[in-house]
Amino acid sequence: MWALAGAMALTIFGLVPLGAVAAAVAKATDVNCFLTGMMVLAELARREGLFTWVAALAVRAARGSRFRLFALVYGVGIAVTIVLSNDATAVVLTPAVAAAVRRAKAEPLPYLLACAFIANAASFVLPISNPANLVVFAGAIPTLGRWLAAFALPSLLAIVATFAVLGFVSRKALRGPMTSDVNVPALGKNGSLILWGIGLTAVALICASAFDVPLGVTTLACGAFFFLVSVVRDRPAFAEVVASVSWTVLLLVAGLFVLVQGLDATGLLAATKRAVEAMILWPSPLDNLGAAAATAVASNLMNNLPAGLIAGAGVASLHGHDSFRSAVAIGIDLGPNLSVTGSLATVLWLLALRRERIDIDGWTFLRTGALVMPPALLLAVLSVTIASH
Numbered sequence: 001m002w003a004l005a006g007a008m009a010l011t012i013f014g015l016v017p018l019g020a021v022a023a024a025v026a027k028a029t030d031v032n033c034f035l036t037g038m039m040v041l042a043e044l045a046r047r048e049g050l051f052t053w054v055a056a057l058a059v060r061a062a063r064g065s066r067f068r069l070f071a072l073v074y075g076v077g078i079a080v081t082i083v084l085s086n087d088a089t090a091v092v093l094t095p096a097v098a099a100a101v102r103r104a105k106a107e108p109l110p111y112l113l114a115c116a117f118i119a120n121a122a123s124f125v126l127p128i129s130n131p132a133n134l135v136v137f138a139g140a141i142p143t144l145g146r147w148l149a150a151f152a153l154p155s156l157l158a159i160v161a162t163f164a165v166l167g168f169v170s171r172k173a174l175r176g177p178m179t180s181d182v183n184v185p186a187l188g189k190n191g192s193l194i195l196w197g198i199g200l201t202a203v204a205l206i207c208a209s210a211f212d213v214p215l216g217v218t219t220l221a222c223g224a225f226f227f228l229v230s231v232v233r234d235r236p237a238f239a240e241v242v243a244s245v246s247w248t249v250l251l252l253v254a255g256l257f258v259l260v261q262g263l264d265a266t267g268l269l270a271a272t273k274r275a276v277e278a279m280i281l282w283p284s285p286l287d288n289l290g291a292a293a294a295t296a297v298a299s300n301l302m303n304n305l306p307a308g309l310i311a312g313a314g315v316a317s318l319h320g321h322d323s324f325r326s327a328v329a330i331g332i333d334l335g336p337n338l339s340v341t342g343s344l345a346t347v348l349w350l351l352a353l354r355r356e357r358i359d360i361d362g363w364t365f366l367r368t369g370a371l372v373m374p375p376a377l378l379l380a381v382l383s384v385t386i387a388s389h
Contacts, residue, residue, distance in 0.1 A: 003255030033216030037223030048188030110170035296335025323388035
């Protein structure tokens with residue numbers, strides 16, 4: 001609502017011409033297509049109980065070990081984030097994990113924090129893992145081979161470091177036995193179909209990345225196809241999924257693009273470009289570390305979507321500084337593990353917990369994030385720097 005109101009104010013008072021507004025909204029099309037397809041797939045999976053089923057299987061597989069369950073939840077979070085994006089991990093996996101640990105009679109905090117932290121730590125494994133990636137690399141997303149060459153090792157280090165530090169911080173809560181004899185719920189009528197649909201969508205997106213096909217259109221086409229097949233097989237699915245999808249997120253993205261267009265008129269983006277030009281002259285690895293730290297701080301101050309838009313505009317004209325751009329992306333994706341306001345995924349995670357009547361305050365997240373995020377960010381950026389040399 002606030003992003004949309006700000007965009008409307010800029011238009012009404014003539015600060016951004018209607019033509020520029022239309023152009024900004026058009027730039028948001030690929031991101032919004034991506035989000036729409038992912039949200040539809042996530043809601044179909046939630047409706048069929050797919051994530052609750054996976055979480056119950058994880059509790060059983062843990063065989064009474066709290067640490068083993070923690071590792072399994074973390075692993076599932078990695079898979080969901082990579083394939084369905086970090087927003088899906090926050091919105092759909094979090095309630096399923098909350099229900100599973102409640103049945104297992106285990107302390108819920110480590111497992112729920114794992115959902116939040118892995119949603120950001122694994123969000124640059126693939127371009128599809130975080131909508132912010134589409135924003136930072138707007139119009140210039142690297143092919144899959146180049147992306148993996150740049151981000152495979154940093155992602156691995158960030159994921160391992162986050163797991164190690166969060167596991168150490170939560171070590172007391174992860175000791176001792178727990179109940180593992182829980183009922184595994186049956187999948188819904190279209191459960192197997194959606195499971196196959198998610199897998200096929202992942203394959204389609206990987207192929208799209210490899211052949212430089214727009215990811216947003218590919219995701220929307222896959223989501224629409226499996227939505228239509230589900231509706232044919234189960235008519236009530238239409239109304240339930242349409243009502244459950246957070247359509248206002250699309251207005252948020254469109255509004256943010258218009259706001260950044262307004263910032264361009266104020267000269268802020270020009271100042272950002274000058275700062276980038278100055279920073280790339282710093283000695284290595286201070287240039288990359290400075291870029292990652294600056295974007296991480298900006299993400300926590302203003303959320304990583306607008307921060308990503310501004311940073312993306314700042315590095316758009318760079319040539320021959322791939323590691324610098326990669327460090328910017330890491331700061332945008334991983335930096336939000338510091339505070340609950342850092343990314344849309346973390347905000348959605350907090351709201352999901354409130355719907356489950358679980359209270360985790362911002363100070364608890366900040367206190368843990370201050371330990372978890374910096375080492376992961378440092379390792380990821382240093383690996384990018386070393387690889388570039």
